[in-house]
Amino acid sequence: MITKLHTLEGHEERAWQLAWNPVKPILASCSSDKTVRMYAYPPRPTPTPRFQHLTTVSTGHAKAVRCLAWAPSGKRLATGSFDAQIAVWEQEVPEGDEEEEEGGDARVGEEEWECMSSLEGHETECKSVAFSSTGGLLASCSRDKTVWIWEAGPECEFEVLSVLMEHTQDVKYLAWHPTDEILASASYDDTIKLYADDPDDDWYPFVTLKGHTSTIWSLAWSPCGDYLASSSDDKSIRIWTRLSENVWETVCVLEGVHERAVFSVSWGRGDKRLKGGLGWVASTGSDGKVCVWEVVKPQKKEPGDDSPSLPTAKLIASVDEAHGYHDVNCVAWCPRVGYEDMLATAGDDGNVSVWRVSRDSSDAEETS
Amino acid sequence: MAQVYNENPVVFTASGSSIDSRLKSLRWLDDNTYDNEDEGGADVEPIDRDEIFDLIRNITDPEHPCSLEDLRVVSAPQVSVNRNTVVVEFTPTVPHCGMSTLIGLSIRVRLMRSLPARYKIDIFLKPGSHNSEQSVNRQLNDKERVAAALENQSLLASLETVLADVRPT
Numbered sequence: 001m002i003t004k005l006h007t008l009e010g011h012e013e014r015a016w017q018l019a020w021n022p023v024k025p026i027l028a029s030c031s032s033d034k035t036v037r038m039y040a041y042p043p044r045p046t047p048t049p050r051f052q053h054l055t056t057v058s059t060g061h062a063k064a065v066r067c068l069a070w071a072p073s074g075k076r077l078a079t080g081s082f083d084a085q086i087a088v089w090e091q092e093v094p095e096g097d098e099e100e101e102e103g104g105d106a107r108v109g110e111e112e113w114e115c116m117s118s119l120e121g122h123e124t125e126c127k128s129v130a131f132s133s134t135g136g137l138l139a140s141c142s143r144d145k146t147v148w149i150w151e152a153g154p155e156c157e158f159e160v161l162s163v164l165m166e167h168t169q170d171v172k173y174l175a176w177h178p179t180d181e182i183l184a185s186a187s188y189d190d191t192i193k194l195y196a197d198d199p200d201d202d203w204y205p206f207v208t209l210k211g212h213t214s215t216i217w218s219l220a221w222s223p224c225g226d227y228l229a230s231s232s233d234d235k236s237i238r239i240w241t242r243l244s245e246n247v248w249e250t251v252c253v254l255e256g257v258h259e260r261a262v263f264s265v266s267w268g269r270g271d272k273r274l275k276g277g278l279g280w281v282a283s284t285g286s287d288g289k290v291c292v293w294e295v296v297k298p299q300k301k302e303p304g305d306d307s308p309s310l311p312t313a314k315l316i317a318s319v320d321e322a323h324g325y326h327d328v329n330c331v332a333w334c335p336r337v338g339y340e341d342m343l344a345t346a347g348d349d350g351n352v353s354v355w356r357v358s359r360d361s362s363d364a365e366e367t368s
Numbered sequence: 369m370a371q372v373y374n375e376n377p378v379v380f381t382a383s384g385s386s387i388d389s390r391l392k393s394l395r396w397l398d399d400n401t402y403d404n405e406d407e408g409g410a411d412v413e414p415i416d417r418d419e420i421f422d423l424i425r426n427i428t429d430p431e432h433p434c435s436l437e438d439l440r441v442v443s444a445p446q447v448s449v450n451r452n453t454v455v456v457e458f459t460p461t462v463p464h465c466g467m468s469t470l471i472g473l474s475i476r477v478r479l480m481r482s483l484p485a486r487y488k489i490d491i492f493l494k495p496g497s498h499n500s501e502q503s504v505n506r507q508l509n510d511k512e513r514v515a516a517a518l519e520n521q522s523l524l525a526s527l528e529t530v531l532a533d534v535r536p537t
Contacts, residue, residue, distance in 0.1 A: 014515070082515070125512075170512075
């Protein structure tokens with residue numbers, strides 16, 4: 001069951017994306033109205049957390065703010081815009097105040113967010129930005145078909161490490177592996193590419209994933225890092241894994257549920273009590289539905305059974321018209337401990353909605 | 369527009385429209401009239417194919433002082449409505465027509481501005497009518513590309529020109 005906790009209104013135009021701060025209890029969203037809005041929620045889990053508007057950042061981008069991403073430290077935010085630029089934001093921390101905010105609370109909102117760096121290089125709309133797991137690298141992509149990898153310095157200076165021109169069409173989305181320095185890119189050319197760094201040379205694509213029959217809108221790595229989910233204009237979600245060195249295959253296709261393009265997927269930890277559970281994949285898109293799929297890797301049946309054990313996915317909850325008749329552009333699980341069942345969505349109505357997911361009761365016995 | 373893709377299009381006579389239907393096409397369909405389905409019950413008629421066709425028939429062709437209907441780029445049978453989904457198929461006058469994206473975008477924008485927001489709009493070329501059918505279809509239905517295009521001032525200016533109807537009233 002998916003239950004709505006809040007509707008956070010305020011964007012004057014379509015909300016494109018949202019991002020949960022990985023450290024502090026803050027939710028941020030970006031919009032065609034060229035702003036980023038931030039909300040605070042209680043650091044300790046409660047059944048019905050209150051969300052409080054913290055600040056609205058007027059980004060100065062000349063066009064829609066299409067994408068945003070937090071650095072793993074939670075202290076740095078990147079925004080990408082249809083104006084082809086990327087901006088990196090930090091809060092000015094008052095003297096002597098720097099060490100105290102581990103685990104953070106709502107006071108994080110008191111300082112202004114300032115644009116520390118503006119990254120120019122893309123020729124056309126920036127579609128996605130993402131920080132690597134250490135925060136040392138920032139990746140960006142654009143309709144100009146390129147993926148840029150930037151090295152992030154401590155003083156918010158960024159240097160281009162690599163410009164990857166592997167896709168034949170717009171690059172729509174980027175996702176870094178949760179632990180390794182592997183970057184995934186999704187494109188209008190119907191493919192996904194994975195890149196790694198050759199220490200003696202440059203970044204290079206080591207595999208191309210083919211299977212979707214239309215634009216791939218978004219990607220999400222499983223929390224364990226062994227699987228990659230992708231969502232497409234072809235109305236399906238695919239789950240991919242590496243079967244052997246540089247051989248990646250689809251192990252699951254989630255289809256027949258979404259009726260239009262699937263704009264976003266997010267992979268959360270889900271129900272940790274479940275044996276073989278790989279987490280919960282949330283999906284949403286142009287049909288306005290939000291779906292939650294439980295992914296499970298079955299246990300080996302017989303000792304000595306060598307056949308690969310492939311995961312299966314089951315729809316455990318869904319809600320129609322999550323933002324009324326509007327498209328839903330983004331879904332993201334809250335990463336905070338104790339809030340693993342909470343997710344947020346951003347829609348064409350300019351709203352951000354917060355939801356809580358619980359397994360439908362008929363399935364309850366399977367977890368015990 | 370330096371290159372003309374079709375210098376001599378066949379101009380078909382627009383089907384005579386009664387004053388009633390002309391008048392109908394003058395007022396944009398708006399939310400006030402149609403958004404109250406629940407309360408309105410039986411006396412609110414759903415928007416039908418002809419009403420949607422009325423919205424797009426008089427869009428000006430980018431290359432000629434003719435309407436899309438005059439050139440048979442659009443026709444009523446090429447419009448379908450199913451609940452909250454509107455599908456419009458259009459036929460370029462020549463299969464290499466470089467204006468197809470602009471024509472398709474103008475149909476989309478006209479419908480976006482005129483129909484209640486609950487409608488999802490899909491725009492396609494008539495199958496087999498264009499050399500780059502797939503790529504044009506894809507651009508016209510890529511939400512992100514459409515959104516970015518509508519923030520492009522020069523493209524928007526061309527759009528406004530064709531959206532000024534041939535037969536304004």
